[in-house]
Amino acid sequence: MMRNIGLFAVMAGLIALVGFIQSWSLALAILNLCLISAVMSLGVNIQWGYAGLLNVGVMGFAALGGLAAVLVSMPPVTEAWSNGGGRLLLAAAWFALVVVAVLFARSRLRGAIRSWSIVLLIAVGYFVLRHVADPAVAAIESTNPASTGYLGGLGAPIMFSWLLGGVFAAGAAWLIGKVALGLRSDYLAIATLGISEIVIAVIKNEDWLARGVKNVAGLPRPVPYEVELQQAPWVQDWAQSTGMSLIEMSSVIVKLSYAGLFVVVLLALIWLCETALRSPWGRMLRAIRDNETAAAAMGKDVKARHLQVFVLGSAVIGIAGAMLTTLDGQFTPGSYQPLRFTFLIWVMVIVGGSGNNWGAVLGGFVVWFFWVEAEPLGLWLMELITSGMAEDNALRLHLIESAAHMRLMTMGVVLLLVLRFSPRGLIPER
C-alpha cells in the first residue's frame, strides 16, 4: 500500500517538476491528458484485466466519443435540416426497416430460401437507400460548405456528450462483441481493429455527419474562456499576487477547471470499478478469466459475461474519447490513428499492472507523461550523443531527424521488457 502511494507521489512530483522547470500551463496540460489516458486505460483494463479480452480498436471507440461531443454540443444547422434533413430521416427509417427485415428473415426462414432472401433484401435495401439518401446528403453538404455543410448537433451542454459517447461506444461494442466473442480470442482483436478502421473511415468521409476531415472547431466549453477570465478582477488580483502573467494565470485556471471535472469522472469510475471487482460479479469474472472451462462447468454463461464486460469497457473508452474532444475544443477525425494510439493505451495498462484499476490509472499517467516528455528528452539525448560530430555531419542530422520516430520504438521495447521481466506491472493485481 505504502509503495503504491509512493508511486503516485513520485508521479505527482514529476508533473510538479515540469511546472517548476518548464511552465505550469504545460504541466497542467500534461496532467489533463494524463487523466484522460487514465480513464481510457481503465476501460482497456476492464476488458483485458478482468476478462482477458483483447481490444485493438481503442481509437475507434474513442472517436465515437468524440463524435458524440460534436453531435451533442454544436448548434443545429437549421438550413441544412430544411434542405435535406427530412429525406435523410426517411433514409434512416428505411435502413432500420431493412435491418429488421434481415433479422426477421434470419430467424424465421430456413435453408436456401433464407440465404437468398437475405441477399435480395440487402441488395434492394441498398439501392433504395442510395436513391433516397444521396440527394439528401448532397443537399446537406452543399449548404454553406465553408462553415457548416453538416447537420449540426443538438446545441446541448457538452458534458452530456460524455454519457452519449459512452452509449455510442457501447453500441458499437455490442455489435462487434455479438459477432466475434465466443470464437477464438484473436478474432476479437482482428474484428476490433476492423471496426475501428471503419468507424474512423466513416467519420472522415461522411461530411454531413461531422464535416469529415474539414474538422469541427470551436466546440462549446464546460468551463469559462480565457478572455473572459482576463477581464475578471479576482483573476487580475491573483495574477498580481502570484507574479504570473495574466495570460498564464487565465490558462492555468481554465486547465485546473478541466482537471477538476476529469478528476471527478476518474474517481467515480474507479469507485465503480473497485466495487464491481469486489462484488460476486467481479469474482465470477476472474474465475472465468482464469479458467473458462471450469467456470462454464459451474454454470456461468461465459459468452454473456464477456459481452457484458466488453460493452462496459468500451463505454468507458467512449467516455474518455468524449472528454478528449471536449478538452481539445475541436473534433479532428484525421488525428485518430487506429493502431498507433491504441498501442499506447495498451502499454499503459500493461506497464501499470493489468487487472488492477489503480495500476491502470498509474500506467496512464506514467506512459503519457513520458510520451510527451520523450520528445525533448530524445532530442536532447541525440544532441548529446552526436555533440562530438560536425554540425552538418550526415549521420548527426539523420539521428536528430529520426529522434521523433524513436518514441513508438521505445514504447515497443518498454512493452516487451515489461511482458518479459515484470508481467504483473507496477501495481500487481491482488
Add this chain to the structure above:
Amino acid sequence: MDLLNALVLLANFMLVPALTYGCQLALGALGVTLIYSILRFSNFAHGETMAFGTAATILLTWWLQSMGVSFGPLPTALIAMPFGALAAVLLLLASDRVVYRFHRRQRATPVLLLIASLGVMFFYNGLIRFIIGPDDRIFTDGARFIVSAREFKAMTGLSQGLAIKTTQGITVLMTVILVAALFWFLTYTRTGKSMRAYSDNRDLALLSGINPDTVVRVAWILTAILATVAGVLYGLDKSFKPFTYLQILLPIFAAAIVGGLGSPLGAVAGGFIIAFSEVAVTFAYKRVIGYIVPPEWAPDTLVQFLSTDYKFAVSFTILVIVLLIRPTGIFRGQTL
C-alpha cells in the same frame, strides 16, 4: 464490338489490378497463416515485416543502381530481393530468439504472444523509419509495360486499351512460383511434413522425435521470405510507404481468416476473394454500362457501390460474414 470494349474495360481496370492485388494479399496471408499454424498466434508484426524486407531491398536496389547494375527490362529490385529477404529472415529469427522463445517456453497463452507481437510491430515500425524514413519511395525501373494500352488498341482495333504493367506480370508469375514451391515443400520434403505434423498435433509430433526448434525456425524463415516478396511486389506495383504496410494488415488478416486461419490453400483463396470483392465493390461501372446499354439509358452517376475510402469496410464485411456463418473459414483452418 461494344460488348468487347466493355469486357476490355473491365479487364483493364478490374480484373488485372484485382489479380495483382490478390497475389500480394495471398502471399501476405500465407505468412500469417504459417505463423498461426506453427506458433498459434496472430502475428500483428507481419505488415511491418513486409515493410522491413522491402526497405532492405530498396536500400540494396539503390546501391545496385548507383553501381550501374540493371536487370534489363526487369526491375533491379528483383536482384536485391533475395538479400532483402535474408535481412528479414535474420530480423525474424532474432526477434524469435529475444522475444517469442521466452514466452513460448513459459507456455504463454496465444493472446499474450499477440500482445508481444504488437510490441515487436512497433519496434520494427521505428526501425524502418530509422533506416529509410517515413516518405513515399518509388523504386521500380526497367520496362514499364508488357502490353501498353496503345499497342493493344493498334493490335485489336478496339477503342479501349488493355495495359499490363511489367510489375503486374512479375507479381503473378512470382506468386505462382512461390506458392507452388511452398506447397511442394510442405507436401513432399521431410521438414515440410514435420511442420504439418507439428501443427496438426503438437504432442504427437514431439513424441515422434520432431525437433520443435527446427520447425519454428523454418516457419519464421518461410514467413520472412513470403513477407519480403509480398512487400516488394506491393511496393513495385504501387509505391513504398511504411504507413500503407500498416494498413494492409487488416485485408491480410481478413484473407487469412476467410480462407481458414492455418490453411495455406485457404490463405491463397482468401487473398483473391478479398482482393476481387474490394475492387469490384469500389469500381465505378459508369463507362462499362455506357458501352452495353443504349446511349439514352447511360447513367449519369458513377455507379459505384462504395467510395474507395471504404475499401477496408469490404474486407471487414466479408470477415464478419465468414465469422457469422463459418468461423473456421472456407477451408476449415487450424492445421497446415
